[in-house]
Amino acid sequence: MFTTDIEQIPGRRTLWEQTAQRLQTLIANGTIAPGTRLTENALAKQLGVSRAPLREAIRHLMNIGLLISEPYKGVRVLELTSEGLHQLYEYRTGIEQMAFRSLWPKRSAESFADLDRRHARLLEAIDSGDSALAIDRELELHQWCYELSGNALLIDAWGRVKPHLRCYFVLHQRAHNRSGPARQSHDRYLEHAKGESLPAALDFIEAHMKQGFDQVIDHVG
Amino acid sequence: MFTTDIEQIPGRRTLWEQTAQRLQTLIANGTIAPGTRLTENALAKQLGVSRAPLREAIRHLMNIGLLISEPYKGVRVLELTSEGLHQLYEYRTGIEQMAFRSLWPKRSAESFADLDRRHARLLEAIDSGDSALAIDRELELHQWCYELSGNALLIDAWGRVKPHLRCYFVLHQRAHNRSGPARQSHDRYLEHAKGESLPAALDFIEAHMKQGFDQVIDHVG
C-alpha cells in the first residue's frame, strides 16, 4: 500500500491517526467550516491531545489536501469553490476511467458479486434515510473499481479524492435535504461495469460524473 | 555520514521541509538503499535535527509513498519492484493522458514556447553529460503538461509520481551508465504536443511510456 489507510484497523490506531480521522470528520460534516484558520494550541486542547500528534495529523490532512498550510502563518481549511469542484470531478473522472481500463481483464463472477453486495448496501442505506451513511456507501461502491484494479497508486489517489467528495456531498445534501444521486444512475453503473463494452463503460462514467457534478455545482460559492 | 550531500536553497523553508527534501534526495540517489529501516534517533542525529521535524518529514514522505510505516515497528524505504514499476507507469500514463485532455483547449503560442524552453534545457543537460541533471530536466519537461492543465489535483499527483520516477531513473542510469531516454523520442513528444490530433497525442503518450517502462524494467529486482 501507499499511505496507511486510516479507515481500517479500527482498534489499535495511533493517536495521530485517530486525530486525523476526527479532524477529517469535523471538516467533512461542516463543524469546522471551510476557510477556518486552525490554531494548534487551542485545537490540541479541544481534541485532548498534545501538539506533536496533532501536527502530524495536520501534516496528513495537508497531504490529502483538506488543509492548506502557509509556513509560520498557520493552516486553514480548504475552501469549497466551483473551480475546485470542477477540477475534482475532472480528476475523478480520469482516475475512475483509468481504474476501469485496468480492472477490465480482471473481472470475474466473484468481483461482480462483490459489486452487487456494495450496491445492495448502498440501496439499504438510501432506504434507511441515513444520508451520511448513504454517502459512505456510495463511496464504497465506487471504491470497488479501484480495489479490483489492484494498482496501489490508483487506490491511493482514490483515498485522497474521497474526503473531498464527502465534503461536497455533505454540502449538497444540506442544501437539498435529501441523499445522493438517483438509484437508477447506479443501476446503469453496475450494468456497464458488468457489461461487455469497455468504451461504453468509459463513456458512461464520463456522463455519470458530469451528472453528479451538475447536481452539486449549484450549491457551491 | 551522508550529511555532506545536499545543501541547496536552505532559504526560508521550514526545517521539516528541508529535512524531507534532503531525505528524498538521499533516497533517490541510492545513498539510503530501498528497504532500509530508518531509526528516528539515529537519523535525527545524522541529519542534525530533532525528532519533531524529522517525524513530520517522514510523515510527508509516507504520504508521497517513498517511506512505508508500520506503527511501532518503524519506517522503511520503499522497495523497487517490477510490479511497482508497472503500476507506476500505468498510473503515470493515465494522468499524463488526463493532463493532455485537459490542456488541449488551452494550448497557445506562449505555452509552446515554454515547452520548447524546457526541451532545450533538457538537451543542454544531456549534452553536458550530467545525468542527474538530465533526469531533473526530463521531469521538468513533462511537468509542462500538468502545469498547463491547471488542475491542482493533477499537479499534485505528478508531484507524488516524480520522486518515484527519479528513483527508478537513477537505478536504470546506474545500470546503463548513460543518461535517460533517446532525444528522438522527446522530439516526437513535442511534435504531438504541438500537433493537431489529440487522439494521436494520447496514443503516442501510451507508446512513449511503454518505451520508458521497457528501458527500466530489466534493472529491477
Add this chain to the structure above:
DNA sequence: TGCGATTTGTCCGTATGTATT
C-alpha cells in the same frame, strides 16, 4: 513462555523565529 532491550509514540516546558497589531 517470560524478560529485558530497543524503538516508536506521546507529552511537556521552553526557546526562537515569524507575522500581525
Add this chain to the structure above:
DNA sequence: TAATACATACGGACAAATCGC
C-alpha cells in the same frame, strides 16, 4: 518601532509496543 500571538523547533522524559533472547 515595540509588543503580542502564534508557529516552529529543541530536548528531555515517560509510556506503549515490538523484538530478541
